[in-house]
Amino acid sequence: MASSSTTDHSTTKKPSKIKAVIKGLTIPVILLVLCEILVRQGVIEPYLLPAPSSLWQSFLELSEGELWQHIWTSTWRVFLGFFIGSGLALIFALFVGLNKQAEAFLEPSFSAIKSIPSLAWIPLLLLWLGIDESSKITLIAIGAFFPTYTNTVAAIQGVDRKLIEVAQVYRLKYFRQIREIILPAASPGTLTGLRNSLSLAWMFMIAAELIAATQGIGYLLSDGRETSRPDIVIIAIILLAVLGKISDSIMKYIEQYLLRWRDVVK
Known part of the structure; x- marks a missing residue:
């Protein structure tokens, strides 16, 4: 009985952690998508704020150095x-x-x-x-x-x-x-x-x-x-x-x- 209750507790704990991670990532993902759209549409100039998609390429270039x-x-x-x-x-x-x-x-x-x-x-x-x-x-x-x-x-x-x-x-x-x-x-x-x-x-x-x-x-x-x-x-x-x-x-x-x-x- 003790082992089954421990298993139930661990299984209920995992979904709660996943939900917490999803909630924590919601605002950053929304901001990234919004920034990408605004830069691609020309609302924000790339020399002021580059598109998030272009940052990955810059990161790869820096990582090679x-x-x-x-x-x-x-x-x-x-x-x-x-x-x-x-x-x-x-x-x-x-x-x-x-x-x-x-x-x-x-x-x-x-x-x-x-x-x-x-x-x-x-x-x-x-x-x-x-x-x-x-x-x-x-x-x-x-x-x-x-x-x-x-x-x-x-x-x-x-x-x-x-x-x-x-x-x-x-x-x-x-x-x-x-x-x-x-x-x-x-x-x-x-x-x-x-x-x-x-x-x-x-x-x-x-x-x-x-x-x-x-x-x-x-x-x-x-x-x-x-x-x-x-x-x-x-x-x-x-x-x-x-x-x-x-x-x-x-x-x-x-x-x-x-x-x-x-x-x-x-």
């Missing part, structure tokens, strides 16, 4: 900057979230730095680090730092005090309280921050590559603009959307896997 190198370059920049920025954010967030004195010293400075736009960092980083990889990675790390830091601090400070009181009743040592009570309770907020950090890392990567780069998707955007090739610009934008969606889906899967205990609690 250095397109995959551009994708690889941008991807490793994003993930390296993300790991550096979010890693530092977790360290500072634990320090600030668990220590009121540290919060009093660090929180005002971090709040001020967080409000600085990404483009404002570029001239300073170029002066300090030059136009090589270090300036780009640093900018991406700055972008990835604050979502993880902010969410983790809020999650730690939002842990139910009753849980800590129970730990004190059982006389758990301080570091054991952190490891077994505070960190698990704060993990949903931390993982949300990490997911937001990865999304922001892609945005900061474009800011870095638009200014000073000879490779990467941001460089493709800049090159398409300078050579009046809207097809290259649109392909670069689509690549960003696809890569961002893939990385976000990976983070979402990791988040669901690490937080699977919530389903057991429910």
